[in-house]
Amino acid sequence: MATPMTAAQFAAALRAEGVTVVEVGNWADHNRNHKGSWGPVNGVMIHHTVSEGTGNTVAYCRDGDSALPGPLCHGVIDKQGVVHLVGYGRANHAGGGDSHVLAAVVAEDYGDRPPATHEHQGSAGAVDGNPHFYGFECVNLGDGKDPWPDAQTEAIERVSAAICRHHGWTARSVIGHLEWSDWKSDPRGWSMTGMRERIAGRLGHPTTATPAPAPVPARPTVSLAHVVYAARHDPAAAQGHTTHKAEVLLVEKALKSEGLLATRWVDGSFGTKTVTAYAAWQRRLGYSGPAADGIPGIASLRRLGAGHGFDVKE
Known part of the structure; x- marks a missing residue:
């Protein structure tokens, strides 16, 4: 368990890991903290968006809608590997999941994948993951056909490693939404087991990357x-x-x-x-x-x- 980073520490940690970051509006103060706690944090959760287009997806993940108000994650990772920060604090991204998975992540004690999840949003034994996980939405249709460019998967690796490095976590603190909720299939198109291996490899070396200058935010x-x-x-x-x-x-x-x-x-x-x-x-x-x-x-x-x-x- 850990106290969440400040927003400034969060952005700095990503950049130190070589991530190209775009700060969207008042992202550092945009959250759902009035609805519940933010922290202690225990890990990182990766999602796909079931959408296409950077500008549109960033706008939706920032604002959400009347049924699911934003922010819907902390960062949106586009297909070029740019991370758009849309909120910081409690976000509507993880929802209900399995307490056994949370315990395994906290202990970082499991094999190549966490125990199978048997809970979801609204189920009797579900626990709320929103206070406990940093969340990243990755632009992808989630149909198993939409490609995952190397730049995008490398950015997933880097943001996960950045957070783990700051908190002193191992790669076992990084899970996919499908490993948290039995209703979910994201991220679809690659293996979280393989991604954790990549993150572990990155954590075995000090950061050496020089962050690229931030691009102009995409217009929806x-x-x-x-x-x-x-x-x-x-x-x-x-x-x-x-x-x-x-x-x-x-x-x-x-x-x-x-x-x-x-x-x-x-x-x-x-x-x-x-x-x-x-x-x-x-x-x-x-x-x-x-x-x-x-x-x-x-x-x-x-x-x-x-x-x-x-x-x-x-």
Whole structure:
């Protein structure tokens, strides 16, 4: 068990391990600490996002939605291996898991993998992992086909080693979400056992890397096709597409800022209230009749994005 690092120590530890870091907004003060404790910390948990696109994923992991408020992790690892820090403190990433797994991680006493998990969020014996784990979401569709570039898996290795090095932990303090909850399959596409071997190898040597300068944060992109799909389909079905939901949230937040949509309807579901709000936006731009039906068009969506920080692709 350990006291969590300060936000400054966290960012510095990652950079010292050679991680390229982007600090997103007020990430150091963005957390869910008002909902419960943050710490003692016991390990690192790795996830995949079931999404594509860096900007959209970072925005969603930072803010979440009405059903699952952000931050949804501490850092988002994109396919170029850049780590975008979106929150620090208690985050909605681990959820319920198995107490036997937690005990094995705390003791760092297991073979090549922790004991099998038999718990999940809401199950009778589940314990809350959010106070106990640093969490990283990795941009990947999670379908077993989406590639994991070397730069991305190396960044996973480096962030895990950085935290373990600071706390004096071994690689057995790093687990995947699928090893914590029997409902989860992430990360899918490579082995946590192999990743722990890589982390152990890195911990066997001192840090020597010189961090690269931070890149410019990615600007979110909204696909017209995705939001039109969300507007024309059953909201529950459309919300099953994590990428679509993240993009709808960007549109809804813009409509809210324009005074056209109430906060309660900013939920990632392009339902009746959002359609009505978007129709009002179209009328504000001078459209009428069928052209103001609440279904986004390329011109009106680009006008909305231009004033609210996102780009639009057809």
